[in-house]
Amino acid sequence: MTPVAPTPGVVIETSGLAKQYRGTLAVDGLDLQVPRGSVFGFLGPNGSGKTTTIRMLMGLIEPTAGSARVLGRPMPRSSRSVLPKVGALIEGPALYGFLSGQDNLIRYDAADPTADPRTRKARVGSALDRVGLTAAAGKKAKAYSLGMKQRLGLASALLQPRELLVLDEPTNGLDPQGMREIRALVRELADDGTTVFLSSHLLDEIEQVCTHAAVMARGRLITQGPVAELSAGTRGRLEVTTPDPVETVRVLAAHGVTDLVTDPHTAQVTGELPAEPPDLAELNAALVAAGVRVRGFGLRRASLEDAFVALTGEGFDVAG
Numbered sequence: 001m002t003p004v005a006p007t008p009g010v011v012i013e014t015s016g017l018a019k020q021y022r023g024t025l026a027v028d029g030l031d032l033q034v035p036r037g038s039v040f041g042f043l044g045p046n047g048s049g050k051t052t053t054i055r056m057l058m059g060l061i062e063p064t065a066g067s068a069r070v071l072g073r074p075m076p077r078s079s080r081s082v083l084p085k086v087g088a089l090i091e092g093p094a095l096y097g098f099l100s101g102q103d104n105l106i107r108y109d110a111a112d113p114t115a116d117p118r119t120r121k122a123r124v125g126s127a128l129d130r131v132g133l134t135a136a137a138g139k140k141a142k143a144y145s146l147g148m149k150q151r152l153g154l155a156s157a158l159l160q161p162r163e164l165l166v167l168d169e170p171t172n173g174l175d176p177q178g179m180r181e182i183r184a185l186v187r188e189l190a191d192d193g194t195t196v197f198l199s200s201h202l203l204d205e206i207e208q209v210c211t212h213a214a215v216m217a218r219g220r221l222i223t224q225g226p227v228a229e230l231s232a233g234t235r236g237r238l239e240v241t242t243p244d245p246v247e248t249v250r251v252l253a254a255h256g257v258t259d260l261v262t263d264p265h266t267a268q269v270t271g272e273l274p275a276e277p278p279d280l281a282e283l284n285a286a287l288v289a290a291g292v293r294v295r296g297f298g299l300r301r302a303s304l305e306d307a308f309v310a311l312t313g314e315g316f317d318v319a320g
């Protein structure tokens, strides 16, 4: 079943999308809406169904149930007309190590029947430039760092102008510098008007680069929307820095603060404010009146991680 008409301003839209493998419901009734122009983070712990979803969106596997539209067209039926407008980087780039970065891109470009061979060199040159690999263009790909390989993969997706980029875990395995480079590139592409859909199991990454996000857990969509709104729905945590944690916990608990955690390393006591929070100035005064030496007092903004934990009751497997 395909939705009657595509929703305007939406580049990826799924309805009840599901994929059942023998014994595993990898994706379970997914209703996803990715707005045009967004940097959309598809977030979830390992095994939550992200790659399976992306493979269905790209027409690589058939859904068991439900439907998907990409750029307004039903998939996988319209793969032929849709995929040329989509740059995809799924499960790491397929590169020839014995070829230079430049020659890898020439091969990619030559495999595209719509690409004019006369302008190939210029296309490859500008894609290399785009990802900052001009200086390393002649080096064999096997000598590239992981980050450079990833950027070369991105360059291959950028040989043609794209309306949509789909990146599966683009920073997986990269060091912090490599991650920063990819994030900067994603921002630049988005500034140019390309919609970027990227999956990640890293909350931080999504918060830093994405305008919108969808959160998956065990094949199901937990929530989706603008990143700022997702975390705004979750209350922040109160943080008190003090050498007197025992008395602090007592006073905070008496004021309705729950889930109190003492961290001896940071000398911080943190806790969840009640639905109707007490006046923070009064709470601070109550601590001082009880003899607590308050060295720091504040409300930490709720993160996407807090939202995830609040929504699923589970911790987020960031190590995975």
Ligand SMILES: Nc1ncnc2c1ncn2[C@@H]1O[C@H](COP(=O)(O)OP(=O)(O)OP(=O)(O)O)[C@@H](O)[C@H]1O
Pocket (backbone or CB within 6 Å): 021, 022, 024, 025, 026, 044, 045, 046, 047, 048, 049, 050, 051, 052, 053, 201
């Ligand atoms: N080809 C397959 N055959 C059987 N089960 C599969 C297959 N592909 C994925 N699965 C299962 O489906 C579930 C979702 O996997 P999927 O790879 O989509 O998750 P993911 O969120 O992308 O995680 P990761 O980041 O580890 O790839 C997992 O339980 C996985 O074991």
